Amino acid sequence: MSNRTKFALIDCNNFYASCERVFEPKLEGKPIVVLSNNDGCIIARSNEAKALGIKMGAPFFKVKNLVAKNNVVVKSSNYPLYGDMSSRVMKIIGEYSPVQEIYSIDESFIELERLPFNLMSHMQSLRQRVKSWTGIPVCVGIGSTKVLAKLANRIAKKYSRFNGIFDIDDLPYDRYCKLLQSIEVGDLWGVGSQSAKKLNRIGIHTSYDFYKADVGIIETLLGVNGKKVYQELYGNSCIPIEVIPPTRQQIVSSRSFGSDLKDFDELNQALTNLTRKAVNKLNNHKLATTTITVFIYTNPHKKDKPYVHLSKTVGMTSAIQDESQIIPLVAQILRLIYKPGHSFYKGGLVLANLTKDYQQQDLFSVNQNPKIESFKLQKSNTIRGVNKKFKESIKYASELGNNRWLPRAEFRSNRYTTNWSELLII
């Protein structure tokens, strides 16, 4: 047991709600919810809000009464703040192990093998340091596989007597089985609602049922991923830590609009903005794309009107990476799919087939005057430089207009850590 690899999962408690509290300490002890883009759904809740029965993912308008009655504090999401807080937290976690995977904005796995420390006090020190340096509370789950570390984290969060740290390997076998019996199979990491339904149909309801089932049946029903989860419950590590994030496969940029859009120019305005965001990401990763998908669709929740989903994918013979190439192309594709008379609720684009090698020229293209090519490159570098220094001061004209697409964000807090004009004032 003791010389097996050990993993720890560090998970921030109610991350977005906790970020809001750091800069508004009077919210401590009060119920808080954070809304998705466009103030649509609940995407984070403080413990107090959870206790009121506010569900994850609930549409905001459906819980407005409950929220008002209980004086729940409402915040629009503030990703610049959360992203910056996340990188601070992750950096501190990284000081506690040479092997770290940043799994999501609020979770990180680390490997604990061969660390010359008492594990418990080492992790206790991590928790305290993250809390005192950033204000964010975290819990630590420890186990010999990632699935077990995830499970352990649940326990650490749920029972305060563990002081935020739980090592599942410390459980004797019978207690481990008891624990599995208390957890629904759909709550295991990697078993989602669809798989849970399939398993329920053959009498597998708890994680313990799953643990005791035949591995062949699990593989037939859930495929290789289900089998991995199964084996990880037995302590056989199948899902390795990924220290280096794999290269991106695609970049998606999409939004539901602040108001439904009918007009082509309005849609194009929104799409230009989204394209610029996607291209910035592309450039930051030093990638180029050869496949662009553009899509727009009407509100699927409105039953009185037909749901219309329009999209088109275009492939190119050579990879492109420049705003001046991609923005006009997106506008062209939008022109091809656009149909008047519908109220579009959401739209976006996907850049796919990403490649590092964007110098490759098209064999059949003509007029590749090297002077012109180098001028183009110089131009786009200049624009990028100016925009970096003077925040988004050069834009495509197609992005300017009536801004009806801008998402609602009625309850947004300040970008305390990333914007000079929104610093905390004491």
Added chain:
DNA sequence: TCTGGGGTCCTAGGACCC
């Protein structure tokens, strides 16, 4: 009636995660 075998690549759809 009987109709090879082995492989790749691409796409769409489904499932999962946060």
Added chain:
DNA sequence: TCTGGGGTCCTAGGACCC
């Protein structure tokens, strides 16, 4: 009135190749 956004991987089926 009001329902998020951004990812990954797997699988099945079709097209195509020799």
